[in-house]
Amino acid sequence: MAAGLVLGRLVPGTKAAFQALQIDTVSLPIALGLLWMMYPVLAKVKYEELPKAFKEWKVFSLTLALNWAVAPLVMFGLAWLFMANQEGFRNGLILVGIAPCIAMVLIWNALAGGDAEKCAILVALNSLFQVFCYSLYAYLLIGSAGVTMWDVGRSVLIFLGIPLLAGFLTRVIGCRLRGKQWYDEVLMAKLGPTALVGLLFTITMMFAMQGDKILGNPAQIAWIALPLLCYFMIMFSLGFVASWLLGFRYADTATVSFVGSGNNFELAIAVAIATFGINSDAALATVVGPLIEVPVLVLFVYVALALRTRMFVGESGESTYRREVVRDGSGGGK
Numbered sequence: 001m002a003a004g005l006v007l008g009r010l011v012p013g014t015k016a017a018f019q020a021l022q023i024d025t026v027s028l029p030i031a032l033g034l035l036w037m038m039y040p041v042l043a044k045v046k047y048e049e050l051p052k053a054f055k056e057w058k059v060f061s062l063t064l065a066l067n068w069a070v071a072p073l074v075m076f077g078l079a080w081l082f083m084a085n086q087e088g089f090r091n092g093l094i095l096v097g098i099a100p101c102i103a104m105v106l107i108w109n110a111l112a113g114g115d116a117e118k119c120a121i122l123v124a125l126n127s128l129f130q131v132f133c134y135s136l137y138a139y140l141l142i143g144s145a146g147v148t149m150w151d152v153g154r155s156v157l158i159f160l161g162i163p164l165l166a167g168f169l170t171r172v173i174g175c176r177l178r179g180k181q182w183y184d185e186v187l188m189a190k191l192g193p194t195a196l197v198g199l200l201f202t203i204t205m206m207f208a209m210q211g212d213k214i215l216g217n218p219a220q221i222a223w224i225a226l227p228l229l230c231y232f233m234i235m236f237s238l239g240f241v242a243s244w245l246l247g248f249r250y251a252d253t254a255t256v257s258f259v260g261s262g263n264n265f266e267l268a269i270a271v272a273i274a275t276f277g278i279n280s281d282a283a284l285a286t287v288v289g290p291l292i293e294v295p296v297l298v299l300f301v302y303v304a305l306a307l308r309t310r311m312f313v314g315e316s317g318e319s320t321y322r323r324e325v326v327r328d329g330s331g332g333g334k
Helices: 002-010 014-018 028-043 047-054 057-082 087-097 105-111 116-145 149-178 180-209 211-216 218-245 250-261 265-276 281-311 322-328
Strands: none
Touching: 028 149, 028 180, 028 265, 047 116, 047 149, 057 087, 057 116, 057 218, 057 250, 087 116, 087 218, 087 265, 087 281, 105 116, 105 250, 105 281, 116 149, 116 250, 116 265, 149 180, 149 265, 180 265, 180 281, 218 250, 218 281, 250 281, 265 281
8 A cells, every 4th residue: 555655646647657558447467467366366266166165055055145145235334334425435335345355264264274175166266257247247236337247247257267277277287197195285375375465466456546546535545445344244243143043153254154154356447447547546445445344353363262262062062051051952052
């Protein structure tokens, strides 16, 4: 953020230079940054584990329901509540709410002691869902802003479809040539972190090109953060409580909660820039997202671990109270 603001001030010609060459409606350097921040993430997805989703359908059904039925409506409501008269920011927030996380969630899940295998499968499922559903959701929820399904669909095909295909082929070829252990532990250990380079480059350029707007009204950034904070708290709480009430073990509860509350800001940023332009309010709203998500979900890791000691016990993840009440039907304690 700081680097972008300084760059925009010291080099006034940054905006014109980056808009000289374009892919679709996005400048070539920005487009390359958007594609690269998606590719390493999608190269890490374990697509071969997708069939396992049918074995424990309750966990996967609940998580997908949170991601694709509850989350879009929650963000839609919050966006209208906080940004009723600010269409651009509202559209950006909605683009965030309809994109479940497929990257950082693997880290939050691991830190909180969630089920790594189920999280990986959910990431693969959400990657595929986004290819086929994201443009439809965007059209239904922000179509009134003059956005057509093809406007969003074209951006999804370019900035998700291309890196998804490249990531899939990279995994298939890499695993066949060198084996899964080498691919996961060696290649991905080197390639995976480079996604951050693409994200930081994109954020830096956005702040460089929107510096005047940001510096002129910093309170607006804080206002954008409010619905995002509310969204994260609502979705994490819904996932955790629903999983506990359904009797899930702790590892599954943590996975549902973090997959259900995290978002794919990379895709939201790419679509907002391609659809509305890099200087739009929608693009600015999406780029504020990861600046809020990271500290909030780190806090949620500690919350989850603290709740584990109170609501679950032992390696089995059995609830200390809920399961016994359900078994005897008394509701009268232990």
